Amino acid sequence: MSIITVSNLKKSYGDLEVLKGINFNVDKNDVVAIIGPSGSGKSTMLRSLIHLEEINDGTISIDGQELVKNGVYAKAHDLKQITSKMGMVFQHFNLFPHLTVKENLEIAPKMAKKEAIKVIQQRSEELLHKVGLTSWAKSYPAKLSGGQKQRVAIARALMMDPEILLFDEPTSALDPELTGEVLQVMKDLAQEKMTMIVVTHEMGFAKEVATKAIFMDNGEIVESGEPGALFTNPQFDRTKAFLQRSLSS
């Protein structure tokens, strides 16, 4: 049973059509790697899923509920409830610089007022421990390295207890020696069966961790499938050319 289904997703900026009728499904516990050249529409596609972009046409269902059906969005209240099933991790972390690490984790659940403060604090401690940053709880983001910031961002997203986590190039802004610690946290999540969609240039991660790979080019999904097969035996020239370029660099 698919937890996400996307059909005929279209999106334009003015005259520029950046998504030209995208179709794909994500099953529960899938780790989907989205690869493709820069400007191919990967971010726009990912951001559409969590309503950071408004699409022009198509249908997106999350966990059986329609976020948007044939280009018509659900009501504001439903939108909020549907998107709350997802968390998002950004390339540039987007931590709140005026809040400590602990406050970054706790602010959204506290605003949501669905749980007792004690419960929220306990979970933030657990999650900071999980990402190995317990001793940084009282620090401000400015004091952290890029890798640490991204781990805080992942913990912050997990605070809302999402069923699906979206990652938009989570390691692209990091120094190479810091990508490992972030990828490790993501691997741990995959092992715990978190459903994830990851836009990435990390071919190693895609091959090793993803259960499914999607290759996008020029606003379309060119091909998708089991990562091992897609990487070793791509069906289309565009995929081949892209893989050759990214594996050689």
Place this chain on the structure above:
Amino acid sequence: MSFDYILSVLKPMLEGAQVTILLFLIAIVISIPFGFLLTLASRSNIRMISWMAQGYIYIMRGTPLLLQLLFICFGLPMLPVVGEYLVLDRFVAACLGFILNYAAYFAEIFRGGLLSIDKGQYEASQVLGMNRWQTLTRIIIPQMFRVALPAVANESVTLVKDTALLYAVAVPELLHFAQTAVNRDFTILPFFLAAIIYLLMTLILSLFFKFLERRFKFE
């Protein structure tokens, strides 16, 4: 030049300084929130509101504060029909003038602060399920104030010095008493005393803002 003499001119000047400080406090406490409302209004999606706010800011920043003060004190009462109801107490009129003028400057400072905030902050707030009000009050405004703090500090120091414009609308304050003593006693000493008092006020204010900047460094 006796110590007693210094004390005798200092006394009215310090009383005048109280007027200066009172005006400063009233102006700053009201013009900062009013300025922020102007910032929000100037960014409103409703064209009419945005234009009015921007026009207001443009006029207040584009004309001399002295002109605005004279207008409120002496110009308003000359208006036909309504003029007779607009004869305000001089001090009240001066407060009004400073508030209306400084709010426009603060609005411009806060606008710069808002523009400096990355759109990723709004996006992160949205995907974490925070509504617009929560995002504005918990995420955006605190960062905006932090960015604006040095400029607000500058503007506040300017405000202290601008209070001397009260002289022109005949509200007795620090400079007024200094000038009176200079004329009466034929000595420039009161001017030096006035300078020292202004310097003390701006120094304390600057230290206060330095403290705020350190306190809210977020490091």
